[in-house]
Amino acid sequence: MREEKISIDDRLTASQFGIKKSHRILKRPEFVFLSKYGNKIQDSNFIILYVPRESIEGSEHSRLGITVSKRVGNAVLRNRLKRLIREYFRLNKKGLTGYWNLNIIAKKTAAALSSQEVFTSLGMLFGKLRR
């Protein structure tokens, strides 16, 4: 039930790697919209729901939401996963073609992964998204 997210808004002018608060998805209605109308790709550790940004309004950045349910683990583990996902998005959002609203959902199996494994897993999913 309880999920957490981070969004990004990126003007790309000064800092290319930062995540402002406006670059994140924070409101429940937006998450509900994504889960209802978004497209879905996934592997064994993560699910990504996405909607092209152009179809909404003309902002020039992607926005990120993160969902880690309580079933994944305790608070320390959930916070760690969220940080890793945020870190990956921060460093790799430039590689995306176009602008998207994303919701990255961690599955239960993600709890056991090391940071390197999280990055490779997300890298493959971002590769799929690029196509």
Add this chain to the structure above:
RNA sequence: UGGUGCGGUCCAAACGAUCGUCGGGUUAAUUUUUAUUAAUCCGGAGGAAAGUCCGAACACCGCAGGGCAGGGUGCUCCAUAACCUGGAGUCACGGCAACGUGAAGGAAAGUGCAACAGAGAGCAGACCGCCCGGCACUCAACUCAGAAUUUAUUCGUCUGGUUGAUUGGAAUGACAACUUGUGAGUUGAGUGCCGGGUAAGGGUGAAACGGUGCGGUAAGAGCGCACCAGUUUCCCGGGUGACCGGGGAAGCUAUGUAAACCCCACCCGGUGCAAGACCAAAUAGGGGAGUGCUUGAGGGCGGCCCGUCCAAGCUCCCGGGUAGGUCGCAAGAGAUGACGGGUAACCGUCAUACAUAAGAUGAAUGAUCGUUGUCCGGUCCGGGGUAACCCGAAUCGGAAACAGAAUUCGGCUUACUGGCCGCACCGACCG
């Protein structure tokens, strides 16, 4: 030197580089304000932040006062804002000991329960056993003819066998003697039944109505006595008190369970920051005012017209309130240090710092790389030792826990890594 008990304290790997995150200060830009962005500086998780098990602060609702119901607490004194908390003690239990554990008031206020086993389980009980009496049977030993009184009468004189004498036709009858016991009696022992006494012994149970000894008795019993234990009560001494020590008296016994109901004493109104206060979009709906007219939507009064009322619609205003936002929300029952009081928990005084120094809200402290240190294991080298082993160094591999502030404090409980310090106890060896 081995084993053990108790307490205190520190860290929660460190440093650097790059890229990032939240809050605050300053400056600049944009901007009516709010705010946004950039630069820079400062600050940014824990001892348990956890579980949410207690207690409070705070907020709203309720409330004259008292009681009932319900819930909580339960040895004493002290500490505290308060406590199911802490400190110092008391008592009980466990441990050789240091020490640990304890919801530890009341069972002679009442009610309930105590399975199974056992004779009997709560003002108990007689199964075996022990003792007394009666009846029956068995065995053994002894006795079987005299006894009573009016001295001469009365009553009694078993069974079988042998012999004798007597009567008679005939003795097996009667009489006498001897003998015998299958009869009778007495005594003793045993067995069974009946009636009674007894709680010392046996056995059951978690628990059996004080323990040991002597006396006592038919056998026994606090029935009596001595000592011990326990109960109630009185006195003396010590202690604020729980309680401890000593002495006397009574009665002769009272089981356990109150984390069973209950009684007694003390405490407790409810809800919880998603409390609560404020600002407030869109949509729908509510209230008020106006309009509803010349081309009269609709309806009521009316047969119709006029008139009048209701009213859709339209315009304006008001209040409640959802999304969302702001506050509550970080300077306090506080922290550190010194001094003083107290055995201690803790308290008092003074000083200092907090640029108001975590303050998030789909929720901030992270990622990557490098260097160094700690611990464990393997290999190898050096030193010490008879040896087990110990110390130092190199190298390879591995490990570094439990866990993330959510209104704030005081506790409790649970999870868990490494190190340091202090005190105490038991054992072995050496001197």
Add this chain to the structure above:
RNA sequence: GUCCCCAUCGUCUAGCCUGGCCCAGGACACCGGCCUUUCACGCCGGCGACAGGGGUUCGAAUCCCCUUGGGGACG
């Protein structure tokens, strides 16, 4: 975050308040046997649980405390 509730065989449950007859009963499932040419049905038998740890009591699934694991309510 705050506040509540629950936990018994593989599954669904009874027993708990009022402790003992309970090494815990029932149904379905599973295993074995009988029946049948065989399977199913039926019959007989078996296996199988008190979430964990302490405490109270002579005795605990039941009473008390702690922990663990599930579930729910509140914007």
